[in-house]
Amino acid sequence: MKHILSVALLFAAFASAAGLESQIVGKWTETSGKDKIEFKADGTFSGIIAYGEGGTLTAVTGTYFVADETTIGINLTSRAPMTWKVKLPTSDTLIVSYEEGGEAKLDRSIAKFQRTK
Numbered sequence: 001m002k003h004i005l006s007v008a009l010l011f012a013a014f015a016s017a018a019g020l021e022s023q024i025v026g027k028w029t030e031t032s033g034k035d036k037i038e039f040k041a042d043g044t045f046s047g048i049i050a051y052g053e054g055g056t057l058t059a060v061t062g063t064y065f066v067a068d069e070t071t072i073g074i075n076l077t078s079r080a081p082m083t084w085k086v087k088l089p090t091s092d093t094l095i096v097s098y099e100e101g102g103e104a105k106l107d108r109s110i111a112k113f114q115r116t117k
Helices: 002-024
Strands: 026-030 036-039 042-050 056-068 070-074 082-092 093-100 109-116
Touching: 002 056, 002 082
Parallel strands: none
Antiparallel strands: 026 036, 026 109, 036 042, 042 056, 056 070, 070 082, 082 093, 093 109
């Protein structure tokens, strides 16, 4: 019985992470209008992110992976990696807590994105 429960919990966690992966695919714009990012179904992304205190807009590309149902790993092509904790309160709203902001964002800062067409 314990084995069946363990398998069921593992499957639920995997299904939840897989659900997040399909939910984040698309184009997103930060509500401040600065950051823009597109997550693609093949695990790549591209966009523009404001870097540093001055908010210098910088084009970024790389890969991403869903670590669990609330965590996304961001591997930038030419910058330090980032770890994002995410929530999707609606299908068109993405709230990000930059757990490890890399060179771009302050650790533990929060941003809200809206899905764009």
